[in-house]
Amino acid sequence: MEQANMDHAEGHDLHLTPEQEYGISKLGMWLFLGTEIMLFGGLFAAYAIFRAKYPEMFLESHQELNREMGAVNTCILIFSSLTMAIGVTAIQRGKQMLAGIMILVTIICGLGFGVVKYFEYGAKFAHHIYPDTNIFFSLYFMMTGLHMLHVFIGLAVLGVIMVLTFKGKFNEKYSTPVEMGGLYWHLVDLVWIYLFPLLYLVG
Amino acid sequence: MTWIPEAASNLAGKVDGVLLVITLISIFFFVLISAVLIYFAVKYRRRREDEETPYITGNETFEIIWTVIPSILLILLFVYGYVVYKDMRTPPKDAVDITVTGKQWLWTFDYYNGKKTLNELYVKQNVPVRMIMRADDVLHSFFIPQFRVKQDILPGRYTQLWFIPTKVGTFDIFCAEYCGTGHSAMLGKVIVLSPEAYDIWEKGIGMDDGAAVSSLPPAELGEKIYKQKGCNACHSLDGSVVIGPSFKGLFGRTGVLENGKSYTADENYLIASIYEPQEEIVEGFQPVMPSFKGILSENEVDAVIAFIKTLK
Amino acid sequence: MANHTVATNVYVPFLEQKGFLSWFLTTDHKRIGILYLISISLFFLIAGVLALLMRFELMTPMSDFVSPHTYNVLFTLHGSLMVFFFIVPGLAASFGNFLIPLMIGAPDVAFPKLNLASYWIYIVGAIITLIALLSPADTGWTFYTPYSATTDTDVVMITFGVFVLGFSSILTGMNFIVTIHKMRAPGMTWHRLPLFIWASYATAVLQLLATPVVGITLLMLIAERSLGVGFFDPAKGGDPVLFQNFFWFYSHPAVYIMIIPAMGVISEIIPVFARKPIFGYKAIAYSSLGIAFISFLVWAHHMFTSGISEVAATIFSFLTFLVAIPTAIKVFNWTATLYKGSIELHSAMLYALGFIFLFTIGGLTGVFLGALAVDIHLHDTYFVVAHMHYVMIGGTVMGFFGALHFWYPKWFGKMFNESVAKLAWFLVFVGFNITFFPQFFLGIQGMPRRYATYPEEFESLMALSTYGSWILGLGVLIMTVNLIKGLFSDEKAPQNPYGSLSLEWQVPSPPPTLNFDKIPIVTDWTYGYGKKKEVDA
């Protein structure tokens, strides 16, 4: 039987210790990532089916995509994942300045990713390729679009976290938000790791 | 009315077999549970506030019994249901093919012998039929309760079902998949003819169903067509608006079209409305009426118009 | 015996604070529970009135009260509001919020702010859907393509509302899972948890992992309508049946999102009023998880006639039968709990017993539908309508009403009139059966669902069903009035009127803001009723 030492539950707020709060947030974040997988899941399932049904269409259409741009974006995103991870370790070690800078670099990379995507979409539209061109492009636009949306949400979240980091709100004792932001950002990377080969390479 | 509709196809009896077995098992469990529940609720009702109750937290033997027995029954039921299903899904080689097209909100049947009917399906008693089905617009579902057959029909792809009609008579065809405003009016009839009667029908020419009908006075023939060819799905006779304008007082009426022009419902207008309904859309209605070109002969259109004239 | 170390220094009931903001910015799980309770009840009443209108139209075969189009709109709204705005958030969000922290001995849920956000997301979704009523969709609650992609009515708005609502469901599910994992009081081991908690946990997993799929599916449908993509449009190479696969991947688990919390409620009510430990605790607890898991594997039983492959149909039929097994276990264990009990027929208990009767009928008719050959005949007939109302009203709504009557004194600190409650129960029970039992026969006879007009041969049973719906409506009305009147009565509810051992009854009624003065130390499970010989861990 465990001992109760929970007298601090009195008072106005939930007095959870930072460790408890950390455990709670982390589990919650992972659960949320699970739903994200299922959210993209519908599109992945549609991809699998239509690819098996129309291999030629996929092969032909994917050649319209710009492999180099995709590869560049992959590198940008992987690099941003690295800087994000370094940021997390930095804050866990109490290095606020380094952490802040790393998050800043991550954000810049995210923006860079957006810029490349902007040109990619622009090029597609210029070639009169739209979401209703065929099923491959429907998938392309919806998958990358939903991913882009996640990038933007991630950027907004990281922006806030960065400001707070520079303000010195986080340190080796309390770094939960930075870590959660990091988990989310890595998920964005993770999804792209699949999108890139599926759309650009083996269409 | 019996609790189960008449069994009018070779498949019906088999389906009813499964239905009966499930019903019996269900009644057994339902009666068992209700009886025990009521018995306990009465026998052990609280008589005094301080009654003592035993501390029973479970019993593994019971737990196993009531897991294993239902499991076995359920698996048996699955197998029985599957066996009959397999039968329902496997048409015999010698089945005759009839093509069905469903569109909002009519059925068209194309026969192997080149005939074509609307909303009425003619089949020969004891001859296996395979229906090859396709939709023009949205999902529909071809359902004949007395035959225990049902299959959705989809745009862009064929589906099939089969049956052997065993009883002479007329049975309902329902559209069982929701397909829009006229869904509940998308009704048809399957007419099972004895082999002799079927041969006579087969020999009949054109789309009229037999000489007897053509000899009707035009207005009566028109009324028959109104019901048979599905006009009644969309046009009422009592002035109420279903999907299309009511036929009541239609002849000679003046109105406005979607394109702003006005019109008078004279003979030519009515003929055009039936053959090229999409050309002139009455204001306030949707362009959903199918063309009856190739379905109604000129005589038949004349008959319909004669019928409409009688509706003052 | 659930140990309670509730001190009695300053007791401030959570209902004490007044003012707009104290409600609308509250992070108190009990208040958020009330907000949900009010919202879902409103939707239930609105959608219920729509149902009464529908039944009124169906009294005669012709379409004489409303036009077919209006009828189609009515059942679309009735189904969508009932499913997405009443029954899916339903028990899970209202009673789940109220009870989970209390039952596990925690001051609040794991993420109180997120909890509030979930509620407001629900409201945003509801508002979007209400705006959609300006041009209501006529697709049925299942939004099947291609009809939903082509109809002139506004499908985008209502599906977007449901999409937004989905996030509320997801976040609530996530919140509850974390709460149950991380916030249990010391000594509250998994095998001491009240069964309602197990049920909420299973439900939360379903909400968390099934809801995003319907989200993306509806998004694809919206893209289909607004961007012209063709995933589900055969003319563009798409496949309408794929939509159904995706939709039911969510919507079948969703039916267990609806029922599992109600099963949890029943598992709480029965032991208390029978004064007996629940029979087969572990079997009931794990069967909730079992149901949740298997429910992901059966979705295509809604599609046996849709043109899916026979192989798939066979596999899904088999798995459908499996899902009946954990349910059967629960039903038998509840019944066995009554054995040698000291049974009080309180209104909450009447609802619980009603649940067992009616849900058994609903469940058994589900087995009819799971059987391949029989489903071919019964699919999309009134048999399905009857089945779903037996499980959803006979099951979930009975559980919901039971929960309302059971926890009412705890939640509000007031009492309702018990005799009136019994009368209302009787009307609901009888009215319900008169409304929906005839529909089984209608279905077997072949009467298709979603029919605005119908052949005359079905008239007598349809009319009977309509009369029944009036009795049912009257019952619901009396119950609602009785419960609302109770709020204004002077009768104060005692802390623990039924002698329950569960933690929520060990704090004052209504509970104080942070539930407990001190986190309690739990030394026994929740169901230690009766003369005890040994302690069960």
Added chain:
Amino acid sequence: MSEHTHSQEKHITSYKTYFIVWVALMVLTFVTVYISYLDFGQLNIVIAMVVASIKAGAVALFFMHLKFEDSITWLFALFPIALLFLLIGMTILDTFTRIFPI
């Protein structure tokens, strides 16, 4: 709060580990791109997916610290993936075993 408060000690991953993982990711990215210019027929997608999964695994295990998480986190990380396979698997099964009468 009963959830064992012991061993809440965090594992802090070193910068070095991150760099190694990053280099591995870059190499693997290069490999997929390179391979995509060759033709292995049906195998193309298999290879691409295997490589992608290795990369995803590396991100999850090291960048996301999954390697150091408890079993519940693992469960909730893997279960959705299993469900995703179920969704894909069963819809594919359905789509490609259908009967077309003509």
